Amino acid sequence: MGHSHDHGVSASEATSASSKYVWRLAIAIGLGLITFVTQLLVGLSTSSLALLSDSAHVFTDVFGVVMALVAILVARRTVRRSDRSFGMYRAEVLAALFNAVLLFGVAGWVLYEALGRLSEPPEVPGLPVVIVAIVGLIMNVAALLVLRSGAKDSLNVRGAYLEVMADMLGSIGVLISGLVTLIFGWRYADPVIGVLIGLFVLPRAYNLGKQALRILFQHAPTGLDIAEVTAALEGVDGVWEVHDLHVWTLTPGMEVASAHLAIDDAADPDAVLSASQHLLADSFDLHHATLQVEPVGMAEDCRKKSW
Incomplete structure (x- = not known):
């Protein structure tokens, strides 16, 4: 993890x-x-x-x-x-x-x-x-x-x-x-x-x-499609599922994101992190993203705790 x-x-x-x-x-x-x-x-x-x-x-x-x-x-x-x-x-x-x-x-x-x-x-x-x-x-x-x-x-x-x-x-x-x-x-x-x-x-x-x-109210920034962000992250090599994705604005010009990435057992966590961070920064202008990479088996427990 x-x-x-x-x-x-x-x-x-x-x-x-x-x-x-x-x-x-x-x-x-x-x-x-x-x-x-x-x-x-x-x-x-x-x-x-x-x-x-x-x-x-x-x-x-x-x-x-x-x-x-x-x-x-x-x-x-x-x-x-x-x-x-x-x-x-x-x-x-x-x-x-x-x-x-x-x-x-x-x-x-x-x-x-x-x-x-x-x-x-x-x-x-x-x-x-x-x-x-x-x-x-x-x-x-x-x-x-x-x-x-x-x-x-x-x-x-x-x-x-x-x-x-x-x-x-x-x-x-x-x-x-x-x-x-x-x-x-x-x-x-x-x-x-x-x-x-x-x-x-x-x-x-x-x-x-x-x-x-x-x-x-910590809504997603105007014009940002959360479903599109989720789909893009799930398209990263090695990512099996994305959950607990949150994107909000601290103050204009300072957008923040966090997410859990469930990866395949054979995937390289460091490579997934790097690719995902670059994707968020380059495609969605989200430069402050906190990402947690975890095995597929932990995804079910996370979904139960998700809010």
């Missing part, structure tokens, strides 16, 4: 997908704070409900990005102990889930405010709103460009990306409502845009929360 595992990278190189984008998140936070302070000051000085409402939206989103950054730093700097073998990487996933809840709350609040304004549309000053909206739009576009690459392979950065995207839509909405108010004096522009923003954010918040819950 044999037992082995494969990391694919050295311990010094091992890292979560999110930790590569710490400085990008910090820049996005700085840009968001500029937008928040500008909107708040101008909103207070002009008594603009639109700007004050959007500044609250921006503050909530910046807070969400700050949480994502803190979670990454905690996960990266926490020392592993014998009773904490996986470190604190799940903190990133919890922060992503909290961001999803935050997005739901903000979208609901925006919809509530927008519907309220349909009955009594507030006075929205045109020119100052347009100027501040342009400033916010520039800051949001810059933040999106900073976070775009990280949003592809990190759930946490994707959450921050969605926060900034919601802010950008808010800036566009405020800009449109300001222009319409300035040119046509139509007060309903602001609540109509608010409804559209809320409807845009809600499904994206749902998808982010769904992905975070999949990780927390």
